[in-house]
């Protein structure tokens with residue numbers, strides 16, 4: 717097992733790949749690997765306490781940082797490779813601009829309806845989803861498996877679907893790991909049962925991306 721440590725990141729070989737913990741931009745700037753698929757779920761500039769990141773930065777500084785990350789990932793990505801870039805719905809405009817200006821081609825703007833209570837919004841509709849922009853290097857993905865799923869039939873549908881349907885760009889069957897009881901079995905906890913990483917995302921989101 718090879719283990720490498722720097723000031724702002726450390727890496728070790730694990731079964732099937734390299735696990736890097738630390739500042740992603742610092743690593744991306746100093747390393748070259750061929751990338752085929754990226755799932756980017758960055759800090760959201762919400763004042764959280766992160767070891768490698770000031771999550772209270774001014775908006776322009778924050779988006780410049782993300783633009784550099786996304787641009788470097790693009791450089792490293794092989795033709796036809798893909799990125800899934802997740803963010804808050806209110807930042808959809810920034811996400812799409814960042815992808816466009818760094819060379820990516822948008823394929824889908826996926827709506828992840830989180831199956832949790834919506835967050836009230838004083839000036840409009842309550843917020844119930846997050847976005848995941850799926851984009852490729854070049855006009856189309858080198859690989860895309862059009863998976864079929866068999867969602868439960870809605871009452872207005874008369875006949876069952878023989879072969880299910882292709883997965884759509886609305887993902888509404890994956891529950892966010894919220895606080896407390898509803899975070900369920902998947903949430904990583906300490907011995908007292910407290911969440912260790914409150915921003916942990918459901919693995920099913922990654923499987924939806926990787927298996928497609």
Ligand SMILES: C[S@@+](CC[C@H](N)C(=O)[O-])C[C@H]1O[C@@H](n2cnc3c(N)ncnc32)[C@H](O)[C@@H]1O
Nearest residue numbers: 738739740741757758759766768769915916917
């Ligand atoms: C919105 S959360 C996403 C969580 C992730 N999907 C998971 O399930 O672990 C943002 C994540 O970015 C990580 N992070 C913060 N600053 C970072 C940096 N400079 N480079 C890489 N990751 C960073 C945080 O530790 C946190 O896990």
